[in-house]
Amino acid sequence: MTLSSSLRRSSLVHRLGSVAAQAGPSRPFTTSEGSRPSIVHKRSLDILHDPWFNKGTAFSMTERDRLDLRGLLPPNVMTTQQQIDRFMVDLKRFELHARDGPSDTNALAKWRILNRLHDRNETMYYKVLIDNIEEYAPIVYTPTVGLVCQNYSGLFRRPRGMYFSAEDRGEMMSMVYNWPAEQVDMIVVTDGSRILGLGDLGVQGIGISIGKLDLYVAAAGINPQRVLPVMVDVGTNNEKLLKDPLYLGLQQHRLDGEDYLSVIDEFMEAVFTRWPHVIVQFEDFQSKWAFKLLQRYRNTYRMFNDDVQGTAGVAIAGLLGAVRAQGRPIIDFPKQKIVVAGAGSAGLGVVNATRKTMARMLGNNESAFASARSQFWLVDAKGLITEERPDIDPDALPFARKLRDVAHQGLREGASLVEVVSKVKPDVLLGLSAVGGLFSKEVLEALKHSSSTRPAVFAMSNPTKNAECTPEEAFSILGENAIFASGSPFSDVNLGDGKIGHCNQGNNMYLFPGIGLGTLLSGARVVSDGMLQAAAECLAAYMKEEEVLKGIVYPSISSIRDITKEVATAVIREAVAEDLAEGYRDMDAQELQRLDKEETLEYVKNNMWSPVYPTLVYRKD
Numbered sequence: 001m002t003l004s005s006s007l008r009r010s011s012l013v014h015r016l017g018s019v020a021a022q023a024g025p026s027r028p029f030t031t032s033e034g035s036r037p038s039i040v041h042k043r044s045l046d047i048l049h050d051p052w053f054n055k056g057t058a059f060s061m062t063e064r065d066r067l068d069l070r071g072l073l074p075p076n077v078m079t080t081q082q083q084i085d086r087f088m089v090d091l092k093r094f095e096l097h098a099r100d101g102p103s104d105t106n107a108l109a110k111w112r113i114l115n116r117l118h119d120r121n122e123t124m125y126y127k128v129l130i131d132n133i134e135e136y137a138p139i140v141y142t143p144t145v146g147l148v149c150q151n152y153s154g155l156f157r158r159p160r161g162m163y164f165s166a167e168d169r170g171e172m173m174s175m176v177y178n179w180p181a182e183q184v185d186m187i188v189v190t191d192g193s194r195i196l197g198l199g200d201l202g203v204q205g206i207g208i209s210i211g212k213l214d215l216y217v218a219a220a221g222i223n224p225q226r227v228l229p230v231m232v233d234v235g236t237n238n239e240k241l242l243k244d245p246l247y248l249g250l251q252q253h254r255l256d257g258e259d260y261l262s263v264i265d266e267f268m269e270a271v272f273t274r275w276p277h278v279i280v281q282f283e284d285f286q287s288k289w290a291f292k293l294l295q296r297y298r299n300t301y302r303m304f305n306d307d308v309q310g311t312a313g314v315a316i317a318g319l320l321g322a323v324r325a326q327g328r329p330i331i332d333f334p335k336q337k338i339v340v341a342g343a344g345s346a347g348l349g350v351v352n353a354t355r356k357t358m359a360r361m362l363g364n365n366e367s368a369f370a371s372a373r374s375q376f377w378l379v380d381a382k383g384l385i386t387e388e389r390p391d392i393d394p395d396a397l398p399f400a401r402k403l404r405d406v407a408h409q410g411l412r413e414g415a416s417l418v419e420v421v422s423k424v425k426p427d428v429l430l431g432l433s434a435v436g437g438l439f440s441k442e443v444l445e446a447l448k449h450s451s452s453t454r455p456a457v458f459a460m461s462n463p464t465k466n467a468e469c470t471p472e473e474a475f476s477i478l479g480e481n482a483i484f485a486s487g488s489p490f491s492d493v494n495l496g497d498g499k500i501g502h503c504n505q506g507n508n509m510y511l512f513p514g515i516g517l518g519t520l521l522s523g524a525r526v527v528s529d530g531m532l533q534a535a536a537e538c539l540a541a542y543m544k545e546e547e548v549l550k551g552i553v554y555p556s557i558s559s560i561r562d563i564t565k566e567v568a569t570a571v572i573r574e575a576v577a578e579d580l581a582e583g584y585r586d587m588d589a590q591e592l593q594r595l596d597k598e599e600t601l602e603y604v605k606n607n608m609w610s611p612v613y614p615t616l617v618y619r620k621d
């Protein structure tokens with residue numbers, strides 16, 4: 001079989017695969033309107049109440065007759081676009097009273113409207129999201145998703161996803177079959193212990209799993225029928241929630257130690273037993289468990305931790321951009337001096353992966369790895385981390401500064417952030433501390449003496465109020481040459497004289513969808529360091545020289561679907577190169593190996609779901 005015919009066959013079989021999936025209670029999503037009809041096993045109101053099948057006012061008259069819908073809908077048949085327009089009028093009404101951007105006072109109201117649409121018509125929901133991603137990602141995802149989690153008890157209407165709780169021990173293997181979809185490709189799971197920078201939100205953390213999966217559908221084209229948000233409820237240590245009579249989760253303190261591990265183990269075993277090819281993304285687990293769980297499962301299951309590994313890749317891409325923006329060659333990257341504020345799952349994930357990247361550039365040997373560590377100064381709540389730190393976190397130990405070095409620099413154990421920045425004069429100051437305003441006037445003033453011509457500030461903590469500083473603060477003190485990125489979206493800054501201070505969004509949303517999609521379509525057994533590195537390098541390479549020189553080190557979210565396609569392609573190619581790829585559906589490992597870059601990209605594109613209504617036909621069970 002020729003390559004192009006095998007590619008054609010693969011997309012055909014993919015479509016047929018979708019049709020085969022209808023045999024159960026599920027429905028297919030096809031990518032072209034004129035393709036095969038979907039077989040449904042319900043009629044009448046049951047269809048209108050089913051978000052997978054519902055088309056609302058867009059049901060044609062013949063379909064209304066076939067499906068016993070006549071009289072149950074207003075008589076005017078709407079086109080998809082008319083439906084969207086009507087919905088948008090409603091949604092935009094709020095804007096009359098709202099300020100734009102992340103501080104939008106009506107963000108929650110918009111989330112409610114979008115959520116109701118999600119409940120009644122998934123196809124339309126994702127079309128609205130994909131077509132207006134720049135405007136509505138900040139509503140369904142960061143920062144509003146944080147507010148949603150904080151207020152989840154009040155906002156909860158219809159359930160979405162699955163809840164596995166400490167009370168379900170011994171039952172998980174059977175209860176996993178309560179989920180109606182025969183096939184699940186992507187699970188995002190949280191235990192709610194560290195939601196964004198908002199702390200322990202217990203069961204209400206389910207909102208972050210839902211928000212991340214919205215991006216999986218919108219950016220990676222994962223079929224929404226095959227995503228599963230999960231909350232593992234092991235209790236909460238949030239005293240307010242423990243006393244709240246309206247709290248929806250288990251009102252007990254968090255399980256710890258072996259008890260905790262046994263719940264997560266049972267959950268993993270259950271989901272991988274029912275769906276052996278699923279990919280599980282761990283999200284917003286407190287650092288205490290994030291690393292342990294990653295080490296425990298990463299060689300056995302198809303899983304990764306977004307906060308540790310996704311964030312690291314996004315940071316590396318931005319750091320490489322900061323070097324290019326200085327007009328320096330990439331090979332100078334290992335010379336960058338980087339101060340990181342925050343030594344939790346995200347901060348440690350970043351320094352570990354960045355050190356490896358530097359070591360690779362320096363020759364990829366032991367001495368390169370050893371010398372790369374001296375490029376980092378790690379500061380946490382207790383100040384600069386040195387070897388003198390009592391009870392040092394073992395994960396931070398490799399980055400503890402040697403006493404001899406810090407004394408030479410006029411620093412000491414526990415030195416404050418402003419002292420560290422003053423003495424080190426770093427090229428980059430990166431915040432993953434969850435402390436809003438940590439990059440104070442004094443800290444930014446100290447950064448003015450950076451040895452870089454374009455000092456870079458990455459205020460990556462979320463949501464908006466937790467950002468270590470705003471772009472206004474950074475540009476007003478550091479001047480127009482500064483590079484700025486934040487985890488949550490901010491607007492660009494008008495610097496006068498027609499100059500713009502560009503605000504980049506440095507968020508792991510640029511990588512996790514592509515890591516998940518690439519892993520799925522390669523059928524890789526595990527998610528390797530190489531696959532993650534390939535994803536990061538692909539994101540870095542996405543930025544053009546002229547953009548980078550303007551201080552634009554991350555792309556606009558409006559191109560996230562295109563970026564994700566490229567990232568997934570890079571991940572697949574790396575999985576193939578490392579001999580980890582086992583193939584996906586009819587694209588077996590050998591065929592995958594034969595694809596060149598363009599053909600891999602085409603394969604990815606052909607396997608991305610788009611929100612188009614399929615034609616429906618009723619057939620009895």
Ligand SMILES: NC(=O)c1ccc[n+]([C@@H]2O[C@H](COP(=O)([O-])OP(=O)(O)OC[C@H]3O[C@@H](n4cnc5c(N)ncnc54)[C@H](O)[C@@H]3O)[C@@H](O)[C@H]2O)c1
Pocket residue numbers: 194195196197198286287288306307311314341342343344345346347379380381382417431432433434435438460461462463466486487488506507508509
């Ligand atoms: N932009 C992104 O893509 C992205 C990705 C992951 C996490 N984050 C954000 O990063 C933040 C941290 O996440 P985490 O999982 O590492 O949390 P964490 O709670 O595990 O770690 C926070 C760290 O910050 C340190 N810290 C607290 N106060 C400090 C201070 N005054 N000065 C310096 N350090 C201080 C703590 O000691 C700890 O080491 C959160 O706000 C999260 O939303 C952003």
Ligand SMILES: O=C(O)C[C@H](O)C(=O)O
Pocket residue numbers: 142195196197284306307461462487507508509
């Ligand atoms: O959720 C985000 O926006 C990024 C990251 O995963 C975080 O925990 O802050």
Ligand SMILES: [Mg+2]
Pocket residue numbers: 196283284306307
């Ligand atoms: Mg997260």
